[in-house]
Amino acid sequence: MIGAEDLQCLKAIAKRGGHRGSVWISSQTLGHSLGVSPQTASRRLKSLEAQSLVSRTLRPDGQYVTVTEKGEKELRQEYADYSRMFGQGKGQFSLAGTVISGLGEGRYYMSLPEYRRQFLELLGFEPYPGTLNVKLAAAAMPAKKKVDALEWITIRGFTSDNRTFGDARALPCRIGEIQCAIVVPGRSHYPDDVLEIIAPIALRRTLSLEDGSYVVVEVAYD
Helix, strand or coil, rough: CCCCHHHHHHHHHHHHHHHHCCCCCCCCHHHHHHHCCCCHHHHHHHHHHHCCCCCEEEEEEEEEEEECCCHHHHHHHHHHHHHHHHHCCCEEEEECCCCCCCEEEHHHCCCCCHHHHHHHHHCCCCCCCEEEEEEEEEEHHHHHHHCCCCCEEEEEEEEECCCEEECCCEEEECCCCEEEEEECCCCCCCCEEEEEEECCCCCCHHCCCCCCCCCEEEECCC
């Protein structure tokens, strides 16, 4: 977990635009923003780099710093924590996209008894063997990043027949009135704009969905 001082430094870099791309920043200017010496600011910057929360590039005119995807996730988690603390932002995220064909792996993994037991215990339903794959529209990606920062349910990995199955994470959601969950395997073969949805029923058949069908996945948050 990132320390409070490092998080303060990460916020300062993001405020200067580091979450949108590389920004020029010196230890002196960073120290001024943080109210610390340039030497202390330099140490915090190196600490962030060591944790892969920022990347640095040295150029003739100085150093350029970029908040990495991991760093942005930390910032979004901090935002989500404060939102919950002060009761802000209660509602739901809508993730719109189109149905696509998957790789066929979901059917196998959703049939494994150990995963099915955890889904029933933690989500309240046993999944239909298979996943509905939704490619998100570009306009849904900002909401997707906020969804990534919510508190997900951990599905523990296990070993069976000398084979190891990894952890996954799940987040309850709905499509219309149907209870579902977004599932992200520890090693996903899909890009960030594709959701794998599980449900207690066959979503394609029940909702008459085909490749290219438009769907909206609703994720509630407190």
